[in-house]
Amino acid sequence: KPRAERQRLPVVPQGIERDAFLQALAELKEELGAENLEINDKPLTDGWYMEHPNTHDMMTILHEEELVASAVVYPGSTEEVQQIVAWANKHKIPIFPISMGRNLGYGGAAPRVRGSVTIDLGKRMNKILDINPEDFTCLVEPGVSFYALYEAIQAKGYDHMWIDSPDLGGGSVIGNTVDRGVGYTPYGDHWACHAGLEVVLPTGEVIRTGMGALPGNNTWQTFPYGFGPYSDGIFSQSNFGIVTKMGMTLMPNPGGYESFMYTFPNEEDLAPLMEIIRPLRISNILENVAQLRHVSQSIAARGLPRTTFYTGAGPVPSSVLHAAASSSPVGDHTWAYYGMAYGPAHIRSHKLALVNSEFRKIPGARKIDPSTLPPDEYFWSRDRVAAGIPDIQELRWVNWTPNGAHVAFSPVSPIRGTDATALFKLGKARHEQYGIDFWPAFCVGLREMHLIVEIVFDRHDPERKEAALACLRDMVDDAARLGYGEYRTHLVLMDQIAGTYSWGDGAIMRFNERIKDALDPNGILAPGRCGIWPRRYRGRGWEM
Ligand code: FAD
Structure with missing residues (x-):
């Protein structure tokens, strides 16, 4: 049959029986509402940039069935993200968060472990929570694209503020920033320009970083560090948490x-x-x-x-x-x-x-x-x-x-x-x-x-x-x-590249693994992303 007509059996992540897995999905569907969970049993369609798939990499360099999701879920709030994380821990099912899944050239929307349940955060969590015209800052959810942020600022008539966009504006401000993407104004180093995160940890707790940790603060987006260790770094290019809100600084219009x-x-x-x-x-x-x-x-x-x-x-x-x-x-x-x-x-x-x-x-x-x-x-x-x-x-x-x-x-x-x-x-x-x-x-x-x-x-x-x-x-x-x-x-090169950062007999990876095991004891969150494998997966041939 032509590819578009072929029926696919849902992929089941390793380590769980098919029936138990389908039952667990049914349980999650019940919790989130039927419309917020889709099983990936349809033909894999690549679409194009504006209508890209969230089940796999539309530009795959491997066989198309290698890195695919078993299902996709659509949380509508931080609390629902916590529910999904609790569910994943209960059943020991790998989950993989994406904001919008336009990470083309780096794996698109694909998870690193075949059969992971993709959390498509952007579909429903797509609000611009704040644009502050005096502080030149904003606070966004994962589904806010560079286009959406730009258009919202224009619609408010805030000509005095610019955003910074990568070469393609259809990506997520959060997704691009946590992957340490870049744009081309003087605010092009997106990670350096972010200020404050809200993160769901792999065990389900929520934290706010920087000044966000101080109740009643009005400086979450203006002072990125807060007090104590600067924890934001461990949530970029990692698998240590799911970012549900992020503050971003905006550039003053330079006047020409x-x-x-x-x-x-x-x-x-x-x-x-x-x-x-x-x-x-x-x-x-x-x-x-x-x-x-x-x-x-x-x-x-x-x-x-x-x-x-x-x-x-x-x-x-x-x-x-x-x-x-x-x-x-x-x-x-x-x-x-x-x-x-x-x-x-x-x-x-x-x-x-x-x-x-x-x-x-x-x-x-x-x-x-x-x-x-x-x-x-x-x-x-x-x-x-x-x-x-x-x-x-x-x-x-x-x-x-x-x-x-x-x-x-x-x-x-x-x-x-x-x-x-x-x-x-x-x-x-x-x-x-x-x-x-x-x-x-x-x-x-x-x-x-x-x-x-x-x-x-x-x-x-x-x-x-x-x-x-x-x-x-x-x-x-x-x-x-x-x-x-x-x-x-x-995704395909992450193990190899992580392996090249090998100073001190791989000291940095041992450090990352220690954090991973402490934060994610069941190893459910994006196993293998950036070469960081949780204990449950280590030494079992997952690396490529
Ligand atoms: P997503 O796909 O949503 O996220 C990227 C990854 O980050 C995810 O796979 C996931 O592992 C992690 N992640 C996402 N959201 C979260 C979250 N909330 N919590 C925890 N982890 C999360 N990129 C650039 O940076 N600069 C460029 O100039 C650029 N030019 C490009 C040009 C072309 C022609 C193409 C095809 C691509 C280009 N890219 C560029 C790459 C890519 O398109 C962008 O980086 C894009 O913004 C990433 O997709 P996204 O924002 O939808 O992120």
């Missing part, structure tokens, strides 16, 4: 902004450019997480399939890339730098003049005049995102292959020419080995940069999926040998 774009001719310009960018970025002359992108990805950002330019096997040759780019602003150059200056014109002009004189030190550097660029040019998507206006144009490069899907390799390094060159070479060699197009984009933070390499593959082509995964695994190991680690990763 101006995007700029430079291109640089040669691949070898990378190292001297990084030496120029570092002092400018650390001193905040370059004010946002700016991007230095290779021409290869700029071409793909137009949304055309690869076959428009090349039908041969292996990576698209450099000459073809340059021919394809000749009608774009990158032209015959190799690197494109996208940045933004903030503030009124007289302040911007001072900073832009400094940037200009520094960037011009690269022979052949070209400044692109934005007024020459058509409205659908990628530059304008960067312009919107860096001005805190949510967008989804970035999705276009996924069209590079049929059934386009992607996973990312994202190592962190200082902003140095030597580091950039080492990572570039490492990535390029492995992509050539596996016949994959290489799209390096250096995202420059404050004192570090993430090299983001997106591998786009046909998710219906097992051979290309295998090649993509093998390439990623090799790059992770190569990078670790040179002392580089990833800032975030896909």
Whole structure:
């Protein structure tokens, strides 16, 4: 039968009999209401970004049945999240929270353990609980997307406040932040900009962090630390709690902004450019997480399939890339730098003049005049995102292959020419080995940069999926040998990457496991996420 018509048996998590499991689900359905629990027995449909599944990863790199949920539940309140956690403890059933499940490139909505019950927090818990126009803060539930927050602020006429959005605005403010995602205004480090959490612990208790622990406080969103150990950190990139509320700081409207774009001719310009960018970025002359992108990805950002330019096997040759780019602003150059200056014109002009004189030190550097660029040019998507206006144009490069899907390799390094060159070479060699197009984009933070390499593959082509995964695994190991680690990763690579953070004979993982066992004695919450396995699962072959 065609895939769409095939009936599926619900997946049962390991360690529980099918009948006992179905009975436990019936019990939870009774508690939450029939409409708030769905068994995953329907065909797996991938949908698209706006109508994505919550049962699996719509961009899976494994076989589609590998990481799937057995059921999805929709709590409507913190109390209902507590009820679900109590139920999971009673039956020892793994649960996996998502806010909106648009974690594309990192596992989408999929749980790490097959057959987990997914808690889709965002469907019903989607309120903006507060927007404070004096403190420049807000308090949100998991289902609040960047678009929703932006639109609510606009609707209230609060022109004096900006949000910060990742490249795609359809994700959850909480989901993105707890996974330590990034955006492109000066408030782009979302985790650094959050203030205060409400968390349901794996045993069902609720805590409020920072000032939220003080009854009657009015500083939960303005002072993130409170008193005593700063506990928020253990709830990001972990499996130690379910975040049900989060405070976020908002950026003051800077009173004007101006995007700029430079291109640089040669691949070898990378190292001297990084030496120029570092002092400018650390001193905040370059004010946002700016991007230095290779021409290869700029071409793909137009949304055309690869076959428009090349039908041969292996990576698209450099000459073809340059021919394809000749009608774009990158032209015959190799690197494109996208940045933004903030503030009124007289302040911007001072900073832009400094940037200009520094960037011009690269022979052949070209400044692109934005007024020459058509409205659908990628530059304008960067312009919107860096001005805190949510967008989804970035999705276009996924069209590079049929059934386009992607996973990312994202190592962190200082902003140095030597580091950039080492990572570039490492990535390029492995992509050539596996016949994959290489799209390096250096995202420059404050004192570090993430090299983001997106591998786009046909998710219906097992051979290309295998090649993509093998390439990623090799790059992770190569990078670790040179002392580089990833800032975030896909579910499938979590064990491997956690393993590279091995100083002191794995001291940090032993510490994480001790916390896990103390907070989650039954090991029910997102087992294996970020490589942290509860005692019940350890040493039983779950790692991959
Ligand atoms: P979710 O999928 O809801 O959450 C992510 C993970 O965090 C979950 O799997 C879960 O393990 C955990 N989690 C979520 N909510 C909770 C909770 N309440 N309590 C405990 N744990 C929780 N990302 C960026 O950061 N920056 C970018 O610029 C960016 N660009 C992208 C461009 C493209 C083309 C694509 C396809 C993806 C991009 N992404 C980017 C990745 C991803 O789309 C975003 O990070 C997105 O915001 C994550 O999805 P989400 O917000 O729905 O989070």
